[in-house]
Amino acid sequence: MKIIHTADLHLDSNLERNLSKSRAEERRNELLAMFRSIVGYAASEGAEAILIAGDLFDASFISRTALDAVISTITGNPGITFYYLRGNHDEGAFVEEFKSRAGKLPEHFRTFDENWTSYEQTGSDGTRITITGAEINRRNSVTLATSLVLDNDRMNIVLLHGQTADIKGKDDGEIIPIRDYRNKGIDYLALGHIHAPVIERLDSRGMYSYCGCPEGRGFDECGERGFNVITVDHDGLGVEFVPYAKRVIYDINVDISGLSDSEDIIQRIKDSALNSGVCSKDLMKAKLTGEIMIDTVIHKEYIKSVLEPEYYVVKIVDETRPHIDYNDFTNDASLKGEYVRLIKEELDAGNLDEETASEIIQCGIRLLVGDSNL
Numbered sequence: 001m002k003i004i005h006t007a008d009l010h011l012d013s014n015l016e017r018n019l020s021k022s023r024a025e026e027r028r029n030e031l032l033a034m035f036r037s038i039v040g041y042a043a044s045e046g047a048e049a050i051l052i053a054g055d056l057f058d059a060s061f062i063s064r065t066a067l068d069a070v071i072s073t074i075t076g077n078p079g080i081t082f083y084y085l086r087g088n089h090d091e092g093a094f095v096e097e098f099k100s101r102a103g104k105l106p107e108h109f110r111t112f113d114e115n116w117t118s119y120e121q122t123g124s125d126g127t128r129i130t131i132t133g134a135e136i137n138r139r140n141s142v143t144l145a146t147s148l149v150l151d152n153d154r155m156n157i158v159l160l161h162g163q164t165a166d167i168k169g170k171d172d173g174e175i176i177p178i179r180d181y182r183n184k185g186i187d188y189l190a191l192g193h194i195h196a197p198v199i200e201r202l203d204s205r206g207m208y209s210y211c212g213c214p215e216g217r218g219f220d221e222c223g224e225r226g227f228n229v230i231t232v233d234h235d236g237l238g239v240e241f242v243p244y245a246k247r248v249i250y251d252i253n254v255d256i257s258g259l260s261d262s263e264d265i266i267q268r269i270k271d272s273a274l275n276s277g278v279c280s281k282d283l284m285k286a287k288l289t290g291e292i293m294i295d296t297v298i299h300k301e302y303i304k305s306v307l308e309p310e311y312y313v314v315k316i317v318d319e320t321r322p323h324i325d326y327n328d329f330t331n332d333a334s335l336k337g338e339y340v341r342l343i344k345e346e347l348d349a350g351n352l353d354e355e356t357a358s359e360i361i362q363c364g365i366r367l368l369v370g371d372s373n374l
C-alpha cells in the first residue's frame with residue numbers, strides 16, 4: 001500500500017513580501033493547483049491514503065476558490081482516504097464548511113482533535129495500518145506523548161504538527177519532544193510545520209519525517225520541495241522523498257571579485273545560475289560577493305532588468321566589499337585622494353573600524369564620481 005505524506009501547503013498565502021502583486025497571485029494559484037496535482041499523483045500511482053500533517057491553509061481567511069478546489073478534489077477522489085490534521089495556521093472553518101456543504105463529512109475524509117484518534121487503513125493488497133494523530137495545543141503539548149498508547153503488533157503511523165526541540169520553525173509552533181515518542185511502537189511519525197524536508201531515525205523501529213512544503217514560498221524556503229511516498233508491505237515500511245515543486249527557489253552566491261563592467265557581472269551571474277541548476281522557471285536570489293574596485297558601481301536595477309526575462313523572479317543583493325589600498329592614495333592630489341586620506345586619518349586615530357572606513361570611502365567615492373545609484 002502506498003501513502004502520500006504532505007503538509008504545509010499554506011493555501012491562500014499572501015506571498016507579497018517577496019513577490020510582486022501579479023507574481024504573488026500567480027503563485028497562490030500554483031499552490032492551489034499543487035494540491036490538485038498531489039492528489040492526481042496519488043491517484044495515478046495507486047496511493048490509497050494522503051496524510052495532510054497540518055497547515056493546509058495559511059490563515060483564518062479561506063478564499064472561495066481554495067474552498068471549492070479542495071472540497072471538489074477530495075470528494076472527486078473517494079478511492080483515497082484523506083487524513084487531515086490541523087496545524088497552527090489552520091484557523092479557518094474549512095472542516096465546518098465542508099460538513100455544511102455536504103451534509104456530513106465523507107467517510108474518506110478523516111479528521112483529528114486534541115485527543116489521540118486512531119483509524120484503521122486496510123490496503124487493497126491486504127496490508128493493515130493504524131493511523132493515529134492529535135492536534136497539539138498549549139493545553140496538551142506536555143502530556144500528549146505520555147498518553148499515546150499504540151499496539152506494538154500493528155504497523156503504526158502517527159501524525160503531529162509542531163516543531164521538534166532541535167529544529168526551529170519560523171513561527172511559534174508547539175514543541176514536539178521527539179525523545180518522548182521513542183519506543184512507543186511508531187513505525188513512521190509524519191510531521192508538519194518545518195518547511196524543509198527531513199527524514200530521520202526515531203528509534204530502532206521507526207522513523208520521523210517532515211515532508212516539507214510542496215512549493216517554496218519565498219527566499220527563506222530554498223531548495224527542492226515535494227512530498228513523501230510511504231510504501232507499506234508485509235515486510236515493513238519504507239519512505240521516499242519525491243521532489244515535485246513546480247518552481248525551485250535558489251539563493252546563490254556569485255563572486256564578482258575584480259569585475260567592474262555590468263555586462264561581465266551579468267554573465268558571471270548567469271554562469272553561476274547554470275552551475276547551481278537554476279532553470280528559467282525558477283526564482284533566484286543572487287548575492288554578489290567578493291572585493292571590487294573602489295570606484296566600481298553595481299547597477300543592481302539594470303542587472304535585474306536584464307536577467308528578469310530569463311527567470312521567473314530575480315533578486316540581486318550586493319554584499320561586495322571595496323578593495324582599498326591606502327598606498328594608492330598617498331600622493332593622489334585629487335579630491336578623491338584628499339577624501340581617502342581624511343578617512344584614513346580617522347581610521348588610524350581609532351575613530352573608525354576597518355569595515356566602516358571602507359564603507360564611508362566607497363559611498364564618498366561613488367558620490368564624487370557622480371553616481372547616485374547607491
Ligand SMILES: [Mn+2]
Binds near residue numbers: 055087088192193
Ligand atoms: Mn505550522
